[in-house]
Amino acid sequence: MASSNSVTLTSSLISNVSYINGSLVITEGEDASPPPTITRSGTTWTITLEADRSGSATVATSFNNATGGENHEYAPDGGGGTPDKLNFYYQVTITFTVDGTAVPVNVYLAQGHYSLTNNWWIGGNTVINIGDPLLLVISNNAIKAALKISGSTSSFNFTQP
Numbered sequence: 001m002a003s004s005n006s007v008t009l010t011s012s013l014i015s016n017v018s019y020i021n022g023s024l025v026i027t028e029g030e031d032a033s034p035p036p037t038i039t040r041s042g043t044t045w046t047i048t049l050e051a052d053r054s055g056s057a058t059v060a061t062s063f064n065n066a067t068g069g070e071n072h073e074y075a076p077d078g079g080g081g082t083p084d085k086l087n088f089y090y091q092v093t094i095t096f097t098v099d100g101t102a103v104p105v106n107v108y109l110a111q112g113h114y115s116l117t118n119n120w121w122i123g124g125n126t127v128i129n130i131g132d133p134l135l136l137v138i139s140n141n142a143i144k145a146a147l148k149i150s151g152s153t154s155s156f157n158f159t160q161p
């Protein structure tokens with residue numbers, strides 16, 4: 001039976017979050033029920049996917065390839081380097097409203113396992129993890145915002161430095 005797996009995204013700049021259909025990658029033989037539900041409460045968006053939790057190197061390798069590797073991935077708790085096993089990952093579009101302009105940013109969200117809990121990773125070409133992790137909000141080849149990424153095992157916060 002699939003488990004409920006939730007991650008939160010928090011920022012006053014987020015105006016929408018949507019799942020990219022068909023983007024779920026999960027360990028072979030495991031069950032899932034995409035699409036995830038996405039709800040909003042104030043500035044926090046919760047994404048919940050019903051899915052089994054069995055980590056595999058195959059899923060981690062696929063995530064690492066899709067995101068661009070170590071410099072484009074971040075896990076606030078249990079991160080560092082690249083994940084060696086992941087339960088699953090999927091892609092979402094986070095729309096940030098910056099100076100009155102809505103800017104869609106595609107990222108991957110992945111669930112792994114760290115210590116005694118499951119931890120979440122974020123990745124993609126707009127995630128820059130060299131020093132302080134940042135999410136670049138880019139429109140028309142110009143950076144509209146560079147948001148600091150922080151969080152916990154199951155949350156990501158995006159703030160202007």
